[in-house]
Amino acid sequence: xxxxxxxxxxxxxxxxxxxxxxxxxxxxxxxxxxxxxxxxxxxxxxxxxxxxxxxxxxxxxxxxxxxxxxxxxxxxxxxxxxxxxxxxxxxxxxxxxxxxxxxxxxxxxxxxxxxxxxxxxxxxxxxxxxxxxxxxxxxxxxxxxxxxxxxxxxxxxxxxxxxxxxxxxxxxxxxxxxxxxxxxxxxxxxxxxxxxxxxxxxxxxxxxxxxxxxxxxxxxxxxxxxxxxxxxxxxxxxxxxxxxxxxxxxxxxxxxxxxxxxxxxxxxxxxxxxxxxxxxxxxxxxxxxxxxxxxxxxxxxxxxxxxxxxxxxx
Numbered sequence: 001x002x003x004x005x006x007x008x009x010x011x012x013x014x015x016x017x018x019x020x021x022x023x024x025x026x027x028x029x030x031x032x033x034x035x036x037x038x039x040x041x042x043x044x045x046x047x048x049x050x051x052x053x054x055x056x057x058x059x060x061x062x063x064x065x066x067x068x069x070x071x072x073x074x075x076x077x078x079x080x081x082x083x084x085x086x087x088x089x090x091x092x093x094x095x096x097x098x099x100x101x102x103x104x105x106x107x108x109x110x111x112x113x114x115x116x117x118x119x120x121x122x123x124x125x126x127x128x129x130x131x132x133x134x135x136x137x138x139x140x141x142x143x144x145x146x147x148x149x150x151x152x153x154x155x156x157x158x159x160x161x162x163x164x165x166x167x168x169x170x171x172x173x174x175x176x177x178x179x180x181x182x183x184x185x186x187x188x189x190x191x192x193x194x195x196x197x198x199x200x201x202x203x204x205x206x207x208x209x210x211x212x213x214x215x216x217x218x219x220x221x222x223x224x225x226x227x228x229x230x231x232x233x234x235x236x237x238x239x240x241x242x243x244x245x246x247x248x249x250x251x252x253x254x255x256x257x258x259x260x261x262x263x264x265x266x267x268x269x270x271x272x273x274x275x276x277x278x279x280x281x282x283x284x285x286x287x288x289x290x291x292x293x294x295x296x297x298x299x300x301x302x303x304x305x306x307x308x309x310x311x312x313x314x
Contacts, residue, residue, distance in 0.1 A: 030071045030117070034062050037070050040114055041105045054101055061098050071117060075124040078102070082127075092127035099126055134285065135245045135252055136259035144240040149232070157232035159210055159225075163187065164253035167200040168261075168274050171230060171250035178223040179214050182207055189276075198276045262289040 038058045046055050065073070065081055082095045102121060109115035137145065142165065149158035160174040167174075173189045181188045185207070189198045214225045233250055244252055254275070261271050268290070272283040287293055298304065 030069075032070050033067055034065065034070045034073060035059075035067050037109060037115065038062055038105060041108055044112055044114070045108050057098060058101055058105065061102055070115075073120045075120055078121055078124060092129055096126040096129070099124070134255055134259060134289075135248055136256040137242070137252060141240065141242050142256070145236055145242060148236040148239040152232055152236065154227075154229070154232065155213060156226040157229035157236065159213055160229055161233065161236075161253060162206055163202070163210070164250070165257055166202050166206055168254050168257040169200075170254060171233075175226050175229065177225050179211070179225055180223050182210060182225075196276055196278075198274070200274055258283075258286045259289050262286045263291065265291060 038055075041058075042055050046058075049055075061081070065077060068077065078099065082099065085095050085098075086092070099121065103119060103124075106115060106119040106121065110119065146158065146161065149155075149161055152158070160171065163169055163174040163177070164171060167187055167189075169177075169187070169189060173191075176191070177187070177189075181190065185204065186199045186201050187207075189200070210225060217225075230250060237244065237249070258271055258275060261274070262268070268283060268287055269280070271286065272280050275283060277283045
């Protein structure tokens with residue numbers, strides 16, 4: 001067995017190694033606060049984003065988490081935070097968005113080299129969201145809505161609605177349209193939600209109607225065609241007796257375009273391009289509306305193939 005003197009000799013040798021070898025030195029703790037990381041992310045990446053609500057959301061989440069030392073933030077801390085948010089009545093969609101924003105902060109700072117630790121939220125799963133029933137306007141409802149809008153003094157809301165129904169535009173894309181974006185038989189949407197430009201063909205009659213409206217109006221030098229009209233749309237929906245799903249208003253127009261496009265035999269890949277979805281999976285929520293969706297289920301099931309035999313059974 002080692003003697004006491006040998007143990008003392010080893011202790012002395014180990015102490016010299018600690019002094020001489022940096023590898024033996026305990027690394028200093030990283031005391032950077034979460035708020036500091038968010039500011040770093042904002043100055044190097046977030047400032048480039050068009051959607052400024054991301055930064056304000058991150059600041060609010062940071063405050064709710066108690067602005068911890070970033071190195072000490074664990075997935076269970078955010079799990080407790082989101083449980084509290086659920087109890088307050090906040091929707092899982094909103095909480096998932098907060099989760100995605102904060103996770104992206106760490107991912108981006110790792111990519112830029114400002115954060116060398118792991119992402120504390122990387123392995124935390126988001127809430128699974130049940131698919132909601134799609135809500136779209138029928139032909140009769142479209143007619144009633146357009147009639148209600150046509151009776152209003154200002155025609156802005158009517159034309160924006162027509163544009164959305166004809167091109168799958170989001171309301172703010174149509175409302176902020178400039179006359180320079182309407183040419184070559186197409187409407188060219190810029191500054192979209194996904195920051196990707198889309199060019200959608202529209203009917204000549206609608207394009208001429210929008211141009212005539214712009215030329216007859218007293219518009220500013222920016223070339224913007226319409227004024228803010230979401231209130232007029234809301235009133236027209238009410239006057240037309242249309243009941244929409246909770247939380248849905250103008251977006252029903254985009255759902256209506258996509259739903260009728262598929263029901264009329266449109267191609268799902270073409271619809272993806274029109275809607276501007278980066279993933280086909282997002283567009284697939286409309287696939288079941290196609291006339292030939294899963295048609296094989298009716299033609300190739302065993303009961304169908306055995307129909308002559310089955311019909312003879314008393």
